[in-house]
Amino acid sequence: MDTFEQAMDAMSKMDKDEQSKKIGSMKDMCICPKCPSYTSCAKNAKELLFCATGKSFMCIDQEKGCICPGCPVTKQLGLKNKFFCTKGSEKAQRYEHTIWGASLVR
Numbered sequence: 001m002d003t004f005e006q007a008m009d010a011m012s013k014m015d016k017d018e019q020s021k022k023i024g025s026m027k028d029m030c031i032c033p034k035c036p037s038y039t040s041c042a043k044n045a046k047e048l049l050f051c052a053t054g055k056s057f058m059c060i061d062q063e064k065g066c067i068c069p070g071c072p073v074t075k076q077l078g079l080k081n082k083f084f085c086t087k088g089s090e091k092a093q094r095y096e097h098t099i100w101g102a103s104l105v106r
């Protein structure tokens with residue numbers, strides 16, 4: 001298991017309270033509001049932590065750069081992807097790449 005898989009495994013073993021505390025602390029670390037792709041719509045909707053929650057809901061549709069690689073959450077969770085607000089969560093991007101990438105190319 002890599003860092004991300006270990007982190008997801010640890011999260012799945014937490015109770016609901018621990019999970020929401022962990023999510024809250026990661027939201028506090030999220031630097032999306034400083035990103036050029038982040039919009040006032042996303043701010044008003046309090047959208048954050050797209051790497052875990054997935055795409056922005058109707059607020060971000062233009063990629064103007066992504067600062068996720070410099071975010072402490074990327075290091076902590078061992079994220080390998082970016083542009084989570086437009087492309088989907090780390091889990092979704094990994095899963096899609098694995099399934100389709102692996103099965104269609106061969």
Ligand code: SF4
Nearest residue numbers: 030031050051068071
């Ligand atoms: S990796 Fe990106 S989406 Fe995830 S918390 Fe950091 S800035 Fe936000």
Ligand code: SF4
Nearest residue numbers: 032035066067068085
């Ligand atoms: S996920 Fe990446 S591109 Fe989207 S707002 Fe956050 S830092 Fe910017």
